[in-house]
Amino acid sequence: MRALLSAMILGGATVGLGACTSGFEAPYDPGVCYYVVPSETEGEEPRLNVVAQDQPQIEMCAARLEEMRARFxxxxxxxxEIIGAYQGQFIFIDPQGVKFGKTLTGARFFALARTGDGRLAVPGAIVRDEEGRPVAVAENPPTAPAE
Structure with missing residues (x-):
């Protein structure tokens, strides 16, 4: 009787944990960049649309998604705000920048920030004014070749 009761408790805990971990996962297709279309009805999984293929890294996929967002x-x-997916990770693009995450609702890693003129850059490369707002930085002018 005692063994049956402990087996039932263990089985119930396993089912409960399985329900917590089941969720929509980003596809692991190598080099394929997806746009994630959120579902409009409760309980329905989001749809995936291919944006680009043969993308060598997640930042390139984020750039393709940003192009799509700007075009729309x-x-x-x-x-x-746009959600994308690339090789098992989700990409979240919003007016602040780009974040990566393993799940749609979990923690997000801040990867790229917007400069003062709206471009995306690595956060440490952005120059800010006294109040912390990003300042647009132009590229250095090309130097004339020495003769």
Whole structure:
């Protein structure tokens, strides 16, 4: 009787843990960049649309998603936040920058920030003014070749 009771408790705990870990996962297709279309109804999984293939790294996928976001905004769209997926990770693009995460609802790693003119850059490379706002930095002018 005691063994049966402990087996039932263990089985119930296993089922409970399985329910907690089940969720929508980013696909692991090598080099494929996806746009994640959030579901409109409760309980339905998001849809995936291929944005680009043969992307060598996650930052390149983020750049393709940013291009898509900017193009939609120019055409009159209003969605300023986009979710993408690349090789098992989710990419979150919003007006502040780009973040990566393993799940749709979990912790996110801040990867790229927006400069003062809206471009994306590594956070440490951004120059800020006294109040902390990003300042657009132009590239150094090319030097004339020595004769």
């Amino acid at each position: 905004l120019r055409m009159g769209g209003s969605n300023r």
